Amino acid sequence: MTAHRIDSNPIHLGLGASAVVEPEFGGGMAWYEAYGDRHDAADGAEGRLVTRHTFTAPWDSWEMHPEGDEVVLCLEGEMVLHQDFPNGTTASVRLAAGEYVINLRGVWHTADVHGSATALFITAGLGTQHRPR
Secondary structure (H helix, E strand, C coil), rough: CCCCCCCCCCCCEEEHHEEEECCCCCCCHHHHHHHHHHHHHHHHHHHHHEEEEEEECCCCCCCEEECCEEEEEEEEEEEEEECCCCCCCCCEEEEEEEEEECCCCCCCCEECCCCCCEEEECCCCCCCEEEEC
8 A cells, every 4th residue: 555645646536436546647638648548448437536636827718628516625725716608607716724615517626725725526527628718
């Protein structure tokens, strides 16, 4: 048995209640694409990626998960999560440590961070899309 750090080795939750330690997170879209190559064919929309990230600035893009919901749990600091719904409505919520929000399937989302904030994400990653902010 080996201990792992969630910020450097994310976890894949797959079919059959499996949990897989992922390779070291190097940042960037290439890591996420390789993650999809490793798991999407076997787990499809049921797979979940568990990651932890620290932010010191607002996000520079929006993202959307078309195949499932995403949980965003603020662990430290504060962040404001913005959601853009398919029907054209928007919502914003301030998250403090210990609070979470669910980004529903198909809802574009981004966040503002002033100072520093750390969050845990449980993501249905299949088909994730990005657009500039």
